Amino acid sequence: MTKSYDFDVLVIGAGPGGYHAAIRAAQLGLKTACVEREAVGGVCLNWGCIPTKALLHAGEMVHESKQAADFGLTFSGTSLNIGKLNGWKEGIVKKLTGGVSGLFKANKVTLLTGQASFVDDHTVKVGDQTHTAANIIIATGSEPATLPGITVDQQVIVDSTGALNVPDPIPGRMLCIGGGVIGFEFAHIYNNLGSDVKVIEFLPTVIPGADTDAVAAFRKSMEKQGIKVATQTKANRAEKKADGVHVELEDVKTGAKTVEVYDRVLVAIGRRPRTDGLNPEKAGVTVTDRGFIPADRKQRTNVPHIYAIGDVASNPMLAHKAMKEGLVAAEVIAGKPAEQDAVAIPGVVYTSPELAWVGLTEAEAKEKGYEVKTGNFPFAASGRAMTLQSTDGFVKMIVEKDTDLLLGVHIVGPHASDMLGEAGLALEMAATATDIALTIHAHPTLGESVLEAAEAVHKQAIHIVNR
Amino acid sequence: MTKSYDFDVLVIGAGPGGYHAAIRAAQLGLKTACVEREAVGGVCLNWGCIPTKALLHAGEMVHESKQAADFGLTFSGTSLNIGKLNGWKEGIVKKLTGGVSGLFKANKVTLLTGQASFVDDHTVKVGDQTHTAANIIIATGSEPATLPGITVDQQVIVDSTGALNVPDPIPGRMLCIGGGVIGFEFAHIYNNLGSDVKVIEFLPTVIPGADTDAVAAFRKSMEKQGIKVATQTKANRAEKKADGVHVELEDVKTGAKTVEVYDRVLVAIGRRPRTDGLNPEKAGVTVTDRGFIPADRKQRTNVPHIYAIGDVASNPMLAHKAMKEGLVAAEVIAGKPAEQDAVAIPGVVYTSPELAWVGLTEAEAKEKGYEVKTGNFPFAASGRAMTLQSTDGFVKMIVEKDTDLLLGVHIVGPHASDMLGEAGLALEMAATATDIALTIHAHPTLGESVLEAAEAVHKQAIHIVNR
Amino acid sequence: RAAAPAAPVKHNEGRILAVPAARQLARELNVDLAYVPGSGPNGRIRVADVLAFSQQATQAPAAAPA
Numbered sequence A, B: 001m002t003k004s005y006d007f008d009v010l011v012i013g014a015g016p017g018g019y020h021a022a023i024r025a026a027q028l029g030l031k032t033a034c035v036e037r038e039a040v041g042g043v044c045l046n047w048g049c050i051p052t053k054a055l056l057h058a059g060e061m062v063h064e065s066k067q068a069a070d071f072g073l074t075f076s077g078t079s080l081n082i083g084k085l086n087g088w089k090e091g092i093v094k095k096l097t098g099g100v101s102g103l104f105k106a107n108k109v110t111l112l113t114g115q116a117s118f119v120d121d122h123t124v125k126v127g128d129q130t131h132t133a134a135n136i137i138i139a140t141g142s143e144p145a146t147l148p149g150i151t152v153d154q155q156v157i158v159d160s161t162g163a164l165n166v167p168d169p170i171p172g173r174m175l176c177i178g179g180g181v182i183g184f185e186f187a188h189i190y191n192n193l194g195s196d197v198k199v200i201e202f203l204p205t206v207i208p209g210a211d212t213d214a215v216a217a218f219r220k221s222m223e224k225q226g227i228k229v230a231t232q233t234k235a236n237r238a239e240k241k242a243d244g245v246h247v248e249l250e251d252v253k254t255g256a257k258t259v260e261v262y263d264r265v266l267v268a269i270g271r272r273p274r275t276d277g278l279n280p281e282k283a284g285v286t287v288t289d290r291g292f293i294p295a296d297r298k299q300r301t302n303v304p305h306i307y308a309i310g311d312v313a314s315n316p317m318l319a320h321k322a323m324k325e326g327l328v329a330a331e332v333i334a335g336k337p338a339e340q341d342a343v344a345i346p347g348v349v350y351t352s353p354e355l356a357w358v359g360l361t362e363a364e365a366k367e368k369g370y371e372v373k374t375g376n377f378p379f380a381a382s383g384r385a386m387t388l389q390s391t392d393g394f395v396k397m398i399v400e401k402d403t404d405l406l407l408g409v410h411i412v413g414p415h416a417s418d419m420l421g422e423a424g425l426a427l428e429m430a431a432t433a434t435d436i437a438l439t440i441h442a443h444p445t446l447g448e449s450v451l452e453a454a455e456a457v458h459k460q461a462i463h464i465v466n467r
Numbered sequence C: 001r002a003a004a005p006a007a008p009v010k011h012n013e014g015r016i017l018a019v020p021a022a023r024q025l026a027r028e029l030n031v032d033l034a035y036v037p038g039s040g041p042n043g044r045i046r047v048a049d050v051l052a053f054s055q056q057a058t059q060a061p062a063a064a065p066a
């Protein structure tokens, strides 16, 4: 006899991982609840992916309105209403989070509001109510990592959440501590809005993990736009004074210390999994030293009917990975043959130009023992990029030498994230550079540069001299 | 014994078809010449794809600078220097055509300047010189079709070439005769630059050949932006008078005639293959009644060592088709196993939103006897589209019912042309909707809408209610 | 007794090249992709290959003499 539970599936956390899991579970006929203690949509919709992209667009428009002078379009009396900017951004967030709530209703997912904590492996307490479920999906996400010596006040020293609230006036001098994706997205926003921005990174490279050539082109373009970048630099201390925040910076190689003064400091040094108040140990669920709840390819934790997905389960902490894992967990529970078997998880920095990639970097491919060929095609040779006034960057394709199989695609350029669709599908379909080269790409599109990079692998690109 | 010729390959016409053929032939070690009588780059680079996209971008920036008010960015004064606009556009054209000339040199393609005409099937006269070649590729392209009763003067009554020269001041009232791709691109440009634009189309639908649902959404968006559209309407006569061009319009259904007055009239009713002065009959090459030089899948005409590619060979008259055929002809001559075996040739209208498609329309699929399933995903439900202030339109996917194989993708929306990369590769790889649905698409990207449309085929989209 | 059925042949070692839908179908039909001959370039496995393999596998015992 099977015990009867309140729900077939109870999902903890309504971020992208959790809401995807809940909706798919409901679509598959399971009785589903989703618990959220703060805001439906999680980090992604409320304080992550979406509001940053809104601000990036706004900043980009400021930039493009200047660039329009190249073709004779000039503006006078430019003014930016910061209140309206923040309001517009929040309007988009509201529309999307409201949308998710609506989808919960339409799909008959029960939304439970409050802090969830495990009572046992089938029971979760939310506020003063307890709920039982045959299966539980943990999707509690992550939170900003903190830096000793630098206290976030969300006013002048902010983390990514504080940085989303654009202050009026725009800060004059801004420091981004951390040269990863989030650090650079904010650097780009504030640089376009008029701040004098510097990014510091502890490691020898910014956007660690991305392809070296792509990162070099990306950094060059950011610097050309006025963002200062210092690698192998760390921030030891920040002190608020009358004239601004005094930050002690240290050159990691030499140990040399300097103090610089900023109007706003962003701490964006990474994120850590979040399980506060969850009490997973009461369900017997393993948590690693670093706070992750590990899961297998079916998203199962060590307790087989408890699943973990998204940021709380593993790196990379990306919304689309959380979404995929949410779908997998829900489908596995419903008895479907799902698995997190992705060949590659794409990454994007939504600056302008964008940096976007999927699959192995050249270094990773070599490390894994592949003999590789590469092909590069610069946007400077793309007619479409010229008409868009955005010719920085290139498409770099990495291919296994003997088989011609695609291993990775790395793009710095306009709309780079749009081109990941093709690259990602190509990797999943085990396509070769030849498959891409033989596919007609519409002219004049940015996607032609993907085709040309594939041709370049074979030294047969048309619009560059192949060497 | 083989006869010796001046060249292994002689290409007639340096448009996209011709220059791709010439460069690839040279890359493959063939001694190659290319004849051009007017401008390297052909229609595409000089008077087609590229200058239109430059003007579309400029017009789009005018539009976006107004839309920026939504997030608080306003300008008190806007001015457009038309001379600078035309100059910028021409600068891009020059860079690209100069690029092709440079590529000819780098690849050792001999450029012959002048009108080419056949002497016999191995001999071509250019000016007063004759050249012999083992293989000849005809890539003479196409030219605007004309309309009886309406004489193009390239000043107030223009074809697409005349319309590229933006007049100062911008015309107040503009009529586009022809509601195809070219007609709508110019309508969109001039509408954004401030003209009061009307498009008339003889057929019952605009953008004939595109998917009915997509066209309906496209037309709605164009009309929302202020472009007037009248289908089943033809222009009988145009007369230049002091107050403008008087155009007699006729309602095709009722026969009712009206006269309307415009400052500028664009004739964009189609294009016809161009063989004037070529004398193909001297080489024994067949020309159809409609002026095409037909070719097989290896791009061979009825004379096996003479090839025809691009607009002069067949519809659709699109640059990327010409390019593909150019590569095929060159590779076939070099003894490679090439063939024009494309599953689908994409089409794009580069307005904003764009209309872009690849593969079968729903009607075509049904006509061919497929039982189909479709999936739709609206950009109004896309977070990325919201942040780009561009939520009109959708992705529509057409799939074979039993096999789940992709048949066609039709997109109205922001950056729609960028998303064709994935759709086109999917068709060529014989991908299923499941393949696309299982591929992780980066968040938040426009490409996620392609994934959601694939999920919608299975009634499992996440961000809409599936019915 | 009939001869034991021939030992299954491993067609793929290391990286298995299969399109997403084929991987999903293989899990559904309990097919080990390592044994599925792929009909595509580089031995890429498509949905039809998985179906054919699984049909063969279920037919094989029936075809063997009792």
Ligand SMILES: Cc1cc2nc3c(=O)[nH]c(=O)nc-3n(C[C@H](O)[C@H](O)[C@H](O)COP(=O)(O)OP(=O)(O)OC[C@H]3O[C@@H](n4cnc5c(N)ncnc54)[C@H](O)[C@@H]3O)c2cc1C
Residues within 6 Å of the ligand: A012, A013, A014, A015, A016, A017, A018, A035, A036, A037, A038, A039, A040, A041, A042, A043, A044, A045, A047, A048, A049, A050, A052, A114, A115, A116, A117, A139, A140, A141, A142, A160, A161, A182, A274, A275, A276, A277, A278, A309, A310, A311, A312, A317, A318, A319, A320, A321, A322, A350, B442, B443, B444
């Ligand atoms: C500034 C910024 C920009 C980003 N941009 C991108 C981007 O462009 N693309 C991208 O892919 N990723 C981006 N990310 C990362 C992305 O936001 C995360 O990967 C994603 O949100 C993870 O989803 P999740 O469902 O795992 O968790 P989360 O989104 O963190 O959601 C977890 C939810 O669980 C709730 N919760 C936690 N504990 C409990 C509990 N005990 N009881 C009840 N509820 C609980 C939380 O309130 C939260 O709503 C960005 C992140 C930041 C900070």
Ligand SMILES: Cc1cc2nc3c(=O)[nH]c(=O)nc-3n(C[C@H](O)[C@H](O)[C@H](O)COP(=O)(O)OP(=O)(O)OC[C@H]3O[C@@H](n4cnc5c(N)ncnc54)[C@H](O)[C@@H]3O)c2cc1C
Residues within 6 Å of the ligand: A442, A443, A444, B012, B013, B014, B015, B016, B017, B018, B035, B036, B037, B038, B039, B040, B041, B042, B043, B044, B045, B047, B048, B049, B050, B052, B114, B115, B116, B117, B139, B140, B141, B142, B160, B161, B182, B274, B275, B276, B277, B278, B309, B310, B311, B312, B317, B318, B319, B320, B321, B322, B350
């Ligand atoms: C306004 C406009 C916008 C367009 N936009 C797009 C678009 O966005 N995307 C797209 O795919 N297509 C577009 N097209 C269509 C595209 O331009 C054509 O499909 C493409 O140029 C065809 O290439 P081709 O090589 O066949 O011929 P062409 O480009 O026409 O080139 C033929 C060349 O041959 C030369 N020539 C002809 N006869 C002779 C001779 N006897 N001797 C010597 N030289 C000769 C001509 O001077 C010309 O340079 C557009 C067309 C127009 C008019």
